[in-house]
Amino acid sequence: MVETQGRCPLHQDVPHTVMADVEDRFWGHDGTFAYARCTTCGTMALDPRPAPDALGPYYADYYPADRLERAGRAIRAGKFKSMRHRRLKVVARMGGDVIGPVSDLDVLDVGCGLAHFLGALKEAGAKSVRGVDFGQNCADFARDVYGIDVDPGELEQQGYQDGQFNLVTAWHYLEHVYEPDEILAELFRITRPGGCCFVEVPARTPIAWLMGRYWVPLQAPAHLWHFSEDTLRRLFEQAGFEVVRTQRGMQLGEFACSFVMLFTKGLMPKVARKPLSWRALLLAAIALLELPFTMVMTLAGYGGLQRLLARRPNEPAAKRE
């Protein structure tokens, strides 16, 4: 496959401004990229978009074997339970009234990573849980550590049945997919009528404006999109969903990470995975100072995470003569 042009999925023909010379300062791989920003809605799209197989190397460091082994040992020893259940609380608080009791849920988590969220759902008594993620190592981890089936590969390749799940979730997944409208059509197809779909993606905040190409969620080239709130909602509606509600969540350390990336190419390898380095200690200190500001910003509706809960409408009852 070849490079393609990146454009807002809703406003392909309107002018886009360009943010050029964006480096991969998150993982520290070589190369420069650019984002086109839709002048109508503010959605940003990686432009041009390398062919999907050219992006493979940029995903290579997500789940290294030594980290998986350590994480597996810790979870088997009963650690990280509250961390694992944090996302469950987010979903329950936001949509418990429409999603219904956990014991009735057939869940698919798309882009499930190491399946911590599914692990929490299983512990909470969900009827069935399943995941899909590109990496075979995620599938192995989920089976060994949580006893959960994760299908390796892309969502569209799995051939799930129509309406197989009554809760489909996707945490930080939609910003990675090439054709969000096609993915949303597939999410709609596999969601049972009356069932729900929940997503969380990064949201643009005042820190995005302040930090420009050093804004930490940019994560070029893995993040192909930074959706505006309105565009994310309209993509769901176009796919046939009813948007039940949206919410902004708190992203910790957004400024601290962006600031450290000003002088560090490779935030993950050089800082996040070296918690006792001077950079990591500086980051922690700034993140602490930033916390009150982050809380106020989130309360004011400018948190760094955007969440959306949608429902697939019930099929209209057959007409009676």
Ligand SMILES: [Zn+2]
């Ligand atoms: Zn747009």
